[in-house]
Each structure stands twice: as structure tokens, then as C-alpha cells.
Amino acid sequence: MTEKAPDMDHDIRARVVTLEHSSADKERRLSDLEAWKAQREIESARHDEKWNAMEARIDTRFSGLESSVGDIKKTLSHINWLIIGGIITGVVAFLIKGGFAP
Incomplete structure (x- = not known):
């Protein structure tokens, strides 16, 4: 039994070292x-910040575009009314000058 004890000690030590x-x-x-x-959490937070900033810029641009489109609509409406008014004025002037009289 004393002969096997050093072998067992060596085996146990090897196992402990391995563990x-x-x-x-x-x-x-x-x-x-x-x-x-x-690191991934930091990168994710940076990505979220960039995305939020980009969304804010896009929202700002679209609200600017909406006001520009509104201004263009108003201008086109005024131009249409001027053209219609000019046609009506021309017809009335033609009728006042004698128009279709023989």
C-alpha cells in the first residue's frame, strides 16, 4: 500500500494542476x-444615439419641406386666380366693346 501512495499522490497532483x-x-x-x-453595449448605445440624431435631422428636413410645399401651393393658387381673373376680364372687355354684335 505504501508503494501505490506516491503514484496516487502524483496522479492527484496532476489532476489538481489540470483543474x-x-x-x-x-x-x-x-x-x-x-x-x-x-464593448457591444457601448457600440449599441452609440448606434442608438446616431439613429436618434438622424431621425431628428430627417424630421427637421421634412417639416421644412412641408412648409415649402405649402408656400408653393399658395403661390400656384394666386397664379391660377390671376389667370382666371385675366380671362374673365378679357371676356368682359370684349363684351363691353361690342363683342359679338353684327
Whole structure:
């Protein structure tokens, strides 16, 4: 029994060393994963900030476009009324000058 004891001690020590290395490797991998997760969260927050800023710029541009389109509609409406008024004025002037009289 005394002969097997040194072999068992060596085997147990080898197993303990293997377990220690395995544990250290797992701790390193866990810390790498935690660092990666933190980096991804930072990148995600930056992406969200950029997206929100872009949405704000787009909203500003579209509201500016809406007011421009409204102004263009008003101008076209005034031009249409001027053209219609000119036609009506021409017809009335033609009728006053004698128009279709023989």
C-alpha cells in the first residue's frame, strides 16, 4: 500500500494542476466575454444615439419641406386666380366693346 501512495499522490497532483489551469482558462474566457459584452453595449448605445440624431435631422428636413410645399401651393393658387381673373376680364372687355354684335 505504501508503494501505490506516491503514484496516487502524483496522479492527484496532476489532476489538481489540470483543474487549476482549466479554472484559470475559464476565468480568462469569462472576463473576455464580459469585456466583449461591455464593448457591444457601448457600440449599441452609440448606434442608438446616431439613429436618434438622424431621425431628428430627417424630421427637421421634412417639416421644412412641408412648409415649402405649402408656400408653393399658395403661390400656384394666386397664379391660377390671376389667370382666371385675366380671362374673365378679357371676356368682359370684349363684351363691353361690342363683342359679338353684327
